[in-house]
Amino acid sequence: MGGQGTEKSLDFKNSSRRVLGLLRPERAALTGMLVFGALSVGCAVGGPKLLGDATNEVVKGALGKLIPSQAALDHAISGGGKQAELLRAAHFTPGQQMNYDAIGRILLVVLAVYLAAAVFGIVQGRLAARAINSTVNRLRADVEAKLTRLPLSYFDKQARGEVLSRVTNDIDNIGQSMQQSMGQVVNSLLTIVGVLVMMFWISWLLALIALVSVPISVMVATRVGKRAQPQFVAQWRTTGELNAHIEEMYTGHTLVKVFGRQKEAAEVFRQENEALFASSFRAQFISGLIQPAMMFVGNLNYVAVAVVGGLRVASGALSIGDVQAFIQYSRQFSQPLSQVASMANLVQSGVASAERVFELLDAEEQSPEPQHPERPAELRGLVSFEDVSFRYEPDTPLIEDLSLKVEPGHTVAIVGPTGAGKTTLVNLLMRFYEVSGGRITxxxxxxxAMSREELRSGIGMVLQDTWLFGGTIAENIAYGATGATREQVVEAARAAHVDRFVRTLPDGYDTVLDDEGTGVSAGEKQLITIARAFLAQPSILVLDEATSSVDTRTEVLIQRAMARLRSGRTSFVIAHRLSTIRDADVILVMENGSIVEQGTHQELIEAEGAYARLYQAQFAQAVAEAD
Known part of the structure; x- marks a missing residue:
């Protein structure tokens, strides 16, 4: 945990460009946003100059009342000095009263201008919201599509909570960062340009003084931003780690309690939570230094403009209204600079999240589908492994030169110790992994040469780890076949002996389950997944410890049902309890990725090899348990 503080952004510059590239399909909305933003800023920038004109009218009226005649004005000017220069610059008419009509007209124009700025700003905000939300919507769709193209090996190496954090938290953070910063940055930049134009129009000298603050502001923002970015990367990485731990502890909370590991789990949570606190605090604190530093620079600029502007008024070079407008512009000029700088933390946080999402999007995908996929003329279930080799890691072979031919309708049982490669064999058949050598036909x-969808559509699979989604029991069973009717669902449920316990539930098949299957036992969940496979009516069945969670009586019933289901279908059965596969057409005994024995149950018992030793060990264990 201690090394998080030195973690650096992967590539802030290119990641920022890539984030902006996501907005490319929204060019029309973004163009409209810029147009209405420019109109809004233009109206807002014109306001101070108009108010300056109103101030000048007030000054003219006050001086006209104070100096009643031209003779009095000539006498005041004849004395020379600063007073004379100020009176000449005022351009007033002696004895003229306050022109309330002119002041009223100017104020009405100011009101209309600010009202227009507000309306244009609302339109700009709507266009920005549409563009950003459409972009995030596409990004989510891209990530979802990417997840379907990723190989199983990617998920084997990633914590589930970490993947979920990238798909949810990081994408949400990207959207929020863009929503809060993009429109504001655009307005701030347009305001800076518009204010500079007005400042140079009023006084180039005061404009140059105001510009002195720009390089100072840029330097402050850049130096602080470089220190903050690694902390934002660490913040979102530790967020993913914490989510992974929480998800893991929640799904396994029963075992955590059974083994008395609450304190250890709480301690890991505390450490990861502290790490997240530390990285988040550092990121927010360091980036938070930008705004007060920018405000300090802006205040210095404000003082300089006020002092020099006052001297210019005293010398008659500028009117009081112009200086008033310029002081307002100087505040308008420093404010967007501060806003842009203060939004650096949002931008950096968003880019840090974007890098994590881009890592997922750039992950190596499973091999592409063939351009012209082939398919069997008739799906009979003849499966052949021809000199198949496979390895998870390049330097660690798991399966070497495995050959096997399974006739249609035959049941193949695969047994062997843990790590022998039993499930790997099935994963290769399903193309969850690609073979390293040889081929499977x-x-x-x-x-x-087949599309994965075409291949898997003919294979039904029941795993040891059951998976149910939030929905009714009927909907979970119907997941095995699109458009299945209630009668077909009930028929499959009867075949899998689900119907007998569903009838005892108050809502029957309409009983709602959550994604954890709360409300039914582990064995009943397994029966539901078996019913799902029944409904699919596949040509090939894969049963990976499919009856491990059911009681002995139910297992016997399932075996009889499976016998009917397997009739005419090729079946691969992975089992540890050898009593469940005695009737298999052929039994494969695997060790270290190789088939060391194959034959029927009786043949392998008589051979007195690895299978016989496994069987005798289980039989002896059963006798010991009975005693």
Whole structure:
């Protein structure tokens, strides 16, 4: 945890460009946003100059009342000095009263200008919101599509909570950062340009004085921003780690309590929470230094403009109204600079999240689908492994030169110790992983030449780890076949012996389950997933410890149902309890990625090899448990 403070942004510059590239499809909305932003800023920038004109009218009226005649004015000017210069610059008419009509007209124009600025600003905000939300919507869709193209190996190496954090928290942070910063940055930059134009129009000398603050502000923002960016990267990385821990502890909270690991889990949470606090505090504190520093620079600029402007009024070079307008512009000039700088933390946080999302989007995908996918003329279920080799890591072979032919309708049982490669064999058949060497064919067609959707549509799979989604029992069963009717769902449920316990529930098949399957036992959840496979009516069945969570009586019923379901279908059954696969057509015994024995149950028992030793060990254990 201690090294987080030195973690650096992967590539802030290119990541920022890539974030902006996401907005490219919204060019029309962004163009409209810029146009209405320019109109809004233009109206807002014109306001101070108009108010300056109103001030000049007030000054003229006051001086006209104070100096009643031209003779009095000539006498006042004849004395020379600063007073004479000030009176000449006022351009008033002696004896003229306050022109309230002119002042009223100017103020009405100011009101109309500021009202127009507000309306243009509302339109700009709407266009910005549409562009940003459309962009985030596309980004979410891209990430969702990417997840479907990622190989199983990616998810094997990533904590589930970490992936979820990138898909949810990081994308949300990108959207919020863009929403809060983009429109404001655009307005601030347009305001800076518009104010500079007006400042140079009024007085180039005062404008140059105001510009002195720009390089100082840029230097402050750049130096502080470079120190803050690594902290934002650390903040979102530790957020992902904390989410992964919370998700892990929540899904396994029963085991945590059973083994008395609450204190250890709480301590890990405390450490990761402290790490998140530390990185978040450093990121926010360092980036928060920008705004007060910019305000200090802006105040110095304000004082300089006020002093020099007062001297210019005294010398008659500027009118009081112009100086008033310029002082307002100087505040308008320093304010957007401060806003742009203060939004650096939002931008840096958003880019840090974007880098994490881009990492996911740039992850290596599974091999592309063939341009012209092949398919068997008739899906019979003839499966052949021809000199298949596979390795998870390049230097660590798992399966070497495995050959196997499974006839249609046969049941193949795969047994062996943990890590022997049993599930890997099935994953290769499903193309969750690609073979490193050799090939696998289905009815004579290389599965690598088939589309994954076509291949998997003919395979039904029941895993040891059950998966149910939030919905009714009927909907969970119907997941196995699109458009299944209630009658078909009930028929599949009866075949899998789900119907017998569903009938005891108050809402029957309309009983709502959450994604954890709360309300039904582990064995009943397994039965529901088996019913799902029944409904799919696949040509090939894959059963990976499919009956491990059911009781002995239910297991017998499931075996009988499976026998009916397997009739005419090729089946791969992975089992640890050898009693469940005695009737298999062929039993494969795997060790270290190789098939060391194969044959029927009786043949392997008589061979007195690895299978016989496994069987005898389980039989001896069963006798010991009975005793």
């Amino acid at each position: 289905l009815d004579g067609v290389d599965i690598a």
